[in-house]
Amino acid sequence: MTAASTESASSRTADLAPRLRDVRARVDAAASRAARAPHEVTLVAVAKTFDADVVAAARDLGQVDIGESRAQELTAKWEALGSRVRWHFVGRLQRNKVSDVVGVAAVVHSVDRPELAEAIADRAARLGAVQRVLLQVNVSGDEAKAGCAPSAVPGLIRRLRDLPHVACEGLATIPAAGEDPRPAFASLRALRDDAAAWFPEVAHLSMGMSGDYEVAVEEGATLVRVGEGVFGPRAGG
Ligand SMILES: *Cc1c(COP(=O)(O)O)cnc(C)c1O
Numbered sequence: 001m002t003a004a005s006t007e008s009a010s011s012r013t014a015d016l017a018p019r020l021r022d023v024r025a026r027v028d029a030a031a032s033r034a035a036r037a038p039h040e041v042t043l044v045a046v047a048k049t050f051d052a053d054v055v056a057a058a059r060d061l062g063q064v065d066i067g068e069s070r071a072q073e074l075t076a077k078w079e080a081l082g083s084r085v086r087w088h089f090v091g092r093l094q095r096n097k098v099s100d101v102v103g104v105a106a107v108v109h110s111v112d113r114p115e116l117a118e119a120i121a122d123r124a125a126r127l128g129a130v131q132r133v134l135l136q137v138n139v140s141g142d143e144a145k146a147g148c149a150p151s152a153v154p155g156l157i158r159r160l161r162d163l164p165h166v167a168c169e170g171l172a173t174i175p176a177a178g179e180d181p182r183p184a185f186a187s188l189r190a191l192r193d194d195a196a197a198w199f200p201e202v203a204h205l206s207m208g209m210s211g212d213y214e215v216a217v218e219e220g221a222t223l224v225r226v227g228e229g230v231f232g233p234r235a236g237g
Pocket of ligand 1: 046048069090091174209210211225226227228229
């Protein structure tokens, strides 16, 4: 490692404590505004592009839940840190990467089609595990975003329930960029409430990123996925 990269790594970790404190305080304040208990919301610190040392520093500050969006990065950081942290896979998952993620990630936030759920179930069965997943819904109808159509949610939940090695525990979304995210968050919550009336285990709402996690908490998020807000700006955007 060069002197320059060592220096930038330590300056990033120096910023980490105040950033984490700030994000946690904002989550708590948003929960209070919505008359929710702060412990109902889990902060998932999304560490994509940041090194394992930065993740280890976050863990030392008490940040247990870490998100990754690329299978390769998850594998590399898993090899460095193992189960010192609780891993969340939040990115688009290709079927050929399923074996890298299942059994490593505590929760996969991005299941949006039956074939993917079946591949996850097959891998989990081989490991003798049950993989916890969230169904990702494209509530804004933005073509560029992953996720199933809102109308497909009940049918997909039923299909996932038929897979004994997959546990669908909630819904996730990424709202369209440049739009007010609140209506999208409220829609996801309504979908969750409808589903939970039949399937009470469908309880979680993974929604909210650096720009909008406070709104998401006001609208009922139980998992917020915050990257730059915790770790600082990502190189290359
Ligand atoms: C990168 C990413 C995040 C975090 O984004 P920030 O804007 O850095 O907070 C959240 N969710 C997913 C799916 C991501 O890929």
